C-alpha cells in the first residue's frame with residue numbers, strides 16, 4: 391500500500407458490468423482507478439444480456455443428465471447448446487474438464503460455491519444501484535420458469551430440486567400462472583415462480599449509470615486495447631502497454647470477460663476459459679409481463695425491457711472470432727410467439743434486432759476471483775459465465791475486500807486462479 395493519503399493507483403481492464411462494479415467499489419475505497427477498455431463501456435456481453443438477476447441458478451452447467459442428449463444437441467445448428475464443427479477440436483480440452491465437473495463430488499462443490507456468490511448478490515446489487523442513483527433499473531418481482539405439457543412428475547422433480555437446494559420457489563398451476571401473467575399462452579401448464587430474484591429493464595443503461603457514478607467519483611475511463619502486461623513477481627509497479635500508449639499502475643485487475651485468457655497467460659496462468667456465445671433478438675413490442683419468463687421446454691428467456699421485449703438464450707461454442715449466426719437469433723422468435731401469441735400476432739422476426747455476446751465461462755461454472763498467487767498486486771475477476779450481471783456487484787465487493795487485504799465475506803478459495811493447475 392502507498393504511503394500517500396490515498397491507497398494508490400489501480401487499473402481495471404474491462405468496462406463490462408464486472409469491471410465497472412469493481413471499479414466503483416475500489417474508487418470508493420480510495421484508490422485512484424482507471425478503467426481501460428478496447429471498445430468503451432458495456433460493449434461486451436454486459437450490453438445485451440437477458441437482464442435477469444438469476445439467483446435461482448444454483449446448478450452448475452456440467453450436468454450428467456445432459457450426457458445422452460449432448461451429441462445431438464451439439465450438432466444441431468439451431469439447438470440450444472451447439473458447437474460449431476470447425477471449433478470442435480479447439481473446444482475439446484474445455485469439454486474434457488466440463489465432463490470431469492459432472493462428477494457428483496465436483497458438482498456439489500461447484501454448486502455450493504455458486505450458492506455462496508448468489509446468497510448476497512441481489513442485496514449487493516440493490517445497494518450498488520442505490521449508490522449509483524439508478525435503483526429504477528432494478529426490479530425485484532421474481533421470475534417464472536414455465537412448462538408446456540411437461541408430465542407432472544417431471545415438473546415436481548424440478549420443483550423439488552430447487553426447493554431442496556434452498557431456492558425460494560413456488561409451484562404454480564396453469565390458472566395461477568395466468569393470474570400472475572395474463573398475457574402468457576394458455577398452453578402453459580405449470581410454472582416455477584422464483585420469488586427472490588430480479589431483473590433490469592436495460593442492462594446497457596445500467597452500465598452507463600455505473601460509468602456516470604464512477605466518473606463522478608473521480609475515476610477515469612480510457613478507450614484503448616491492452617496488449618501487454620509487464621509485471622515482475624514483486625510488489626513493484628506494473629507496466630501496461632496498450633495499442634496507443636503505455637502506463638504504470640500499482641495494482642491491476644483483470645476483468646476483461648471472455649478476453650481474459652491471454653492476460654492470465656502473460657501473468658503465468660493457463661486457464662480453461664472458453665466463450666459460450668449467446669444470442670438475443672430485441673423485439674420493439676413492449677409486453678405486459680412483469681418479470682422474466684424462461685421456458686423449460688424451449689430453453690430461452692423473455693425479459694420485459696424499456697425498449698421492448700428481449701428474447702435471449704442459446705449456447706454456442708465457436709470462439710471469439712466467428713461472426714454472429716443470424717439464424718440462431720431468429721430461431722428465438724417462433725418460441726416467443728408461442729408463449730406470447732397476442733403480443734407477437736402481427737410481428738415478424740425482421741422487426742427484431744439481432745445481437746450476440748460472449749459469455750466468459752469456466753468448465754466448473756465458477757468465476758476466477760481474487761489475488762494472483764504469483765504477483766501480490768494483481769487480481770482477477772472474470773469467467774462469470776451465465777451469471778455476470780447477477781454476480782457483478784457481489785464479486786466487486788469481495789474483490790475490494792481482497793485488494794484491501796481484509797477477510798472476504800465468503801471463502802474465496804473455490805474461485806482461485808490456480809485451481810486448474
Ligand SMILES: Cc1cc2nc3c(=O)[nH]c(=O)nc-3n(C[C@H](O)[C@H](O)[C@H](O)COP(=O)(O)OP(=O)(O)OC[C@H]3O[C@@H](n4cnc5c(N)ncnc54)[C@H](O)[C@@H]3O)c2cc1C
Nearest residue numbers: 406408428434435436439440442616647668777778779780
Ligand atoms: C445472451 C446472453 C444472455 C445473458 N443473460 C444473463 C442474465 O440474464 N443474467 C446474468 O447474470 N448474466 C447473463 N449473461 C452473462 C453476462 O452477460 C456476462 O456474464 C457478463 O456480461 C460478463 O461481464 P464482464 O464484465 O465479465 O464481460 P464483458 O461485458 O464482456 O466485458 C469485458 C470487456 O473487456 C473488454 N476487453 C476485452 N479485451 C480487452 C483488451 N485487450 N483491452 C481492453 N479491454 C478489453 C471488452 O471490450 C469488454 O468491454 C448473459 C450473456 C449472454 C451472452
